Amino acid sequence: MTDTFHEFVVQRSPALSRTAYLLTGDHQLAEDLLQTALASSYRHWRRIHDGDPEAYVRRVMYHQQVSWWRRRRPSERLESQPPEVAKDDHSEATALRLSVVAALRQLTPRQRAVVVLRFYEDLTEAQVAAALGCSVGTVKRHSHDAVRRLRAIAPELVEATVERSPR
Template sequence: MADHDDFREFVRERTPALSRHAYMLTGDHQLAEDLLQSALASTYRHWRRVRDTNPEGYLRQAMYHQHISWWRRKRVREQLFAAPRQAPQADPSDATALRLSIAQALGQLTAKQRAVIVLRFYDDLTEAQAADVLGCRIGTVKRHAHDALRRLRDIAPDLLDDGERTAR
């Protein structure tokens, strides 16, 4: 029963951060909920083994693996169509507008590119750590990061800071 209570407390404390993380990976609230629930179920099955090590790291890795598994199964090719630029809507919060811009830009990346960007820049993992989580080589992480950043510069130039704009 102590295991169950420990897990329940862990979920209660970490769910908000893990939900945000799942959303960053999927770009969709419902998929993020499904992803988190799936990872929580997996983590609960192994709770005795992981509770004294790094349960959040284990859970995040379970989310990445589940997300990649879904991506591989679906094999849906993304088709991007040129959409007319819409004038930014007035928003009282610059932070909200920035979050929306980032979410929209991340939504235009492939699943692997999005996972690499989230791992490297949101979770602040090294290339080696990201490769370990994704189960691939460091070179693959570097390639996906390079391609994703190049694509983000093209699709969301408004996210660049002033120094990067002048360098271009």
């Protein structure tokens, strides 16, 4: 049992860590979130390892993040400009990344989870619904609302998407 869990952690931690970061918007909180989810998953490993353990861990991360969010409402201050400019000119990519993170922070936790799982993790609506324990219709509604809100609060992301798409 321990060997299969260790193998799972080694193989899937990078992807799960990125998902945790997108859910929290903070590297340290993402590490804590992933560690908490993996600890919980380890306790249930015998039951989940034959199914889809990655979906289980993502679901645990989502529920844990919502729980943390409900307990404490962080006072975040969003900056309009990055605090420093890198020597190499990665400013456009950095600005875009900061815009994405800032925009995601303005979504509700459920909308953020749907956007991350649906568009970043590239899960189907049915897989997102299973991961979040809701219906496909709920996923569609949250996805629609989140995309509409993102377009309103961060129009520069729409422009960046259009500029980067192949023609």
